Amino acid sequence: MKKYTIKDFNREYPDDNACLQAIFTNRYGKGFTCPVCAKKNSFHLIEGRKRYDCQCGHSVHPVANTIFHKSPTSLHDWFHAIFLFASSRNGVSAKEIERQIGVTYKCAWRMAKQIRTLFAQNGNMFGGTVEIDETYVGGKGRNNKRGRGAENKTPVFGIASRTGKIKASVVPNVKTLTIQPIINNSVKKNSRVITDEYNIYNQVARQGYTHEWVRHAVKEYVRGKIHTNTIESFWSLLKRSLDGTHHVVSPKYLQTYVDEFVYRWNERHGETSLFELMLGQIVKRA
Numbered sequence: 001m002k003k004y005t006i007k008d009f010n011r012e013y014p015d016d017n018a019c020l021q022a023i024f025t026n027r028y029g030k031g032f033t034c035p036v037c038a039k040k041n042s043f044h045l046i047e048g049r050k051r052y053d054c055q056c057g058h059s060v061h062p063v064a065n066t067i068f069h070k071s072p073t074s075l076h077d078w079f080h081a082i083f084l085f086a087s088s089r090n091g092v093s094a095k096e097i098e099r100q101i102g103v104t105y106k107c108a109w110r111m112a113k114q115i116r117t118l119f120a121q122n123g124n125m126f127g128g129t130v131e132i133d134e135t136y137v138g139g140k141g142r143n144n145k146r147g148r149g150a151e152n153k154t155p156v157f158g159i160a161s162r163t164g165k166i167k168a169s170v171v172p173n174v175k176t177l178t179i180q181p182i183i184n185n186s187v188k189k190n191s192r193v194i195t196d197e198y199n200i201y202n203q204v205a206r207q208g209y210t211h212e213w214v215r216h217a218v219k220e221y222v223r224g225k226i227h228t229n230t231i232e233s234f235w236s237l238l239k240r241s242l243d244g245t246h247h248v249v250s251p252k253y254l255q256t257y258v259d260e261f262v263y264r265w266n267e268r269h270g271e272t273s274l275f276e277l278m279l280g281q282i283v284k285r286a
Contacts (some may be wrong), residue, residue: 004273009083019075020050023062024084027283038273050075065286067114077101081111086275091260118281119263121167129162131228132195132204134174134236137242137254148179154251156238156258159186160231165266168234170255176200180207181278194226234265 020224024043026212029038035055046053047130050063063069068078080101084092098109098266135151155164157179158168167186171178180203189208195201196216205211212226221227242249249257 001270002088002109002273002276004275006083006087009079009275013076015081016075017045019079020045020062022238023066023068023075023283024052024060026059026279027062027286051220054132065120065182066282067117067285069283071109073107077103081108082115083275084116084279085112085260089264091245091257093245103239111258113253115278116260118278118285119168120257121259121261121262121283123185124165125188126159126161126165126167126186127191129192129194129225130187131162131231132162132183132193132201133158133231133235134171134198135199135230135239137239137249138251153194154254156235156254157182158231158234159183160234162230164269166231166234166262168238168258168262170251170258170276174198174200176203180204183207183209193222196228196229228282234261238263273278
C-alpha cells in the first residue's frame with residue numbers, strides 16, 4: 001500500500017479550507033458544472049461557511065449527509081482523526097483521538113464511531129477456493145473456557161478468499177440455520193470450501209459446494225493446500241488489536257470494529273493509501 005505520512009498530511013491539509021476543498025473535489029469532481037447555469041469551475045468558497053456558491057447564485061454543501069454533517073468540530077480535526085485511523089495497523093481508540101487532537105472524550109468517541117461507518121462491507125460474492133471459520137470475541141466466561149462453548153463471548157463468522165479478500169460478520173449464534181444462509185449469499189456455487197470439522201458445516205456439500213476440511217481435534221492444521229490459515233491469521237490480527245487497543249468492545253458496536261479490520265485487510269496490498277481511500281468513502285456514502 002502507498003505510504004502516506006504526517007508530512008504528506010500537513011502539506012496537503014493545513015487548514016479547514018483545504019479539507020473542505022478536498023471534500024468538494026471528491027464529491028463533485030474537477031471542473032464541476034453548475035446544474036443551474038451550466039458553467040464550469042464557477043463555484044467559489046463562502047468564507048466561514050461550509051458552502052460553495054456559483055456565480056449564478058446556486059449553492060452546494062459538500063459536507064451535507066456525510067460524517068461531518070452538522071458537526072461543530074473543525075474539518076481539520078476530523079481529517080486528522082481519519083489520518084490516525086489510516087496510519088494505524090491496530091486501530092485507534094477514542095482516548096488516543098482525545099489526546100492527539102485535543103477534543104473531549106465524548107467528541108472523540110463520536111468521531112471514531114462515525115469514521116468506522118466508512119468501513120461497512122459490500123455484498124460481493126466470493127468464488128474459487130474459500131476458507132470458512134468462526135471465532136469468539138470477549139473475555140473468558142465463568143467456566144474459564146476459551147473458544148467454542150465459552151460463556152459471555154460474541155461469535156464472529158468469517159469467509160476468506162484465497163485471492164486475499166475477507167468478509168466477516170457478528171452472528172447471534174453458530175448454528176447451521178444461521179451460518180449456511182450466509183455462505184449461500186456470499187460464496188458462488190461450485191466453489192471449493194475449506195473448513196474445520198465442526199458439524200455446523202455438514203450441509204456445505206449438499207448446497208452445491210466442494211467441501212474439504214482439516215481435523216483440528218486431532219491436531220491436523222494443514223493437509224497439502226487444505227487449511228484455514230488465512231482466516232485464522234485474520235482472527236489473530238483482529239483479536240490482538242481489540243485486546244491491545246480497545247481492551248473491551250461492546251457486542252452492540254462489535255460489527256463496526258470487525259468492518260474496520262476487514263477493510264484494512266482487504267486493502268493492504270492496494271496502490272492507493274488508506275487515507276485517500278477513506279476520503280473517497282466519505283462521499284460515496286453521502
